[in-house]
Amino acid sequence: MDGARRIVEGLEAGGVTLAAAVPDTWIGALTTAVRRSPRIRVVDAAREEEAVALACGAALAGGRGAALMQNAGLLNCGGVLASLVELYRIPCVLVVSWRGDWRDPVYYHAPKGRVTEATLAAWRLPWARADRAGDLAAQVRRGVEFAVASRGPFVLLLSGEDLA
């Protein structure tokens, strides 16, 4: 089974009902897989801060929300994470393509790759790297459950290999 499908299984198992997405090459492939889910509504967002707020709206209304984006978008989201997700303590899962790490062949992503982990640490966001060698679906489900239980954010970083 491909990685994207396993991630979708994990989102479904975690009870995610709405996934708001801003694509890059990798997240676009993941979003295509999510659209096949009968349980998750995909909302195409024009910008990543919207995707976070959309996911929060789903949570406030009794569903569970996820936001899918590139790490460039994560870097855009400092304000809304602090002033909406953290301030109001709303569960929100972010599935983020980690562009620019050593596995990414595209040179212009490298500056984003270098600051991603440091930014997650500075913003005190709970996060994990996707573990494709392990049970990726279970990891995603646990991430969703962590966000719900802790009433806050959880970030899962994906490489291109994780989606293959």
Added chain:
Amino acid sequence: MTPRRAYLDALVAWLGPEDVLVSGLGANARWLPHLPVRAPVFALCDAMGAAIPLALGIALTRPDRHVVALEGDGALLMSPNVLATVAAARPGNLTCLLWANGHYESSGGQPLPDAPVDWPALARAAGIAEVARVGDPVGLAAALGRARAARAPSLLVLDVRFDPAEEIPPYSERPEEIRARFRL
């Protein structure tokens, strides 16, 4: 031009328990705890620009409820992209009220960039068909009724008088209180 409280009072009188109200930061969010709102309220105190996408997430998750989002023109100018997101999602139960007074009221009343932004035209250009400009409280109640009946996303532009002397109450509810009370 109409003062804020006249619009707010008309909105509060119109809202019923089956509606849901999401307010962006600023004066409206600060007034709402002092008004007899019959709908559940989720009010932001920061998160500039988040009210409409937050309301969209609620509307899509609860299509049985009519959701009203209050946003300021400064906040929407910061993230007008959300208009296209709303148009694409096509919620049949979301009405956005844009409070246009041309100023960043919360930060001291600075003027917005001096450009004649045509909000109804911008919303239509983004794909929102149900758009109206509202000029007085009676018109607001009528426009809200049409918006709720439209079964399509709507944007109502309220021309609000900017009043630097308005005595806006401070935020009186904490986010955890707002979050805990918001039940649909």
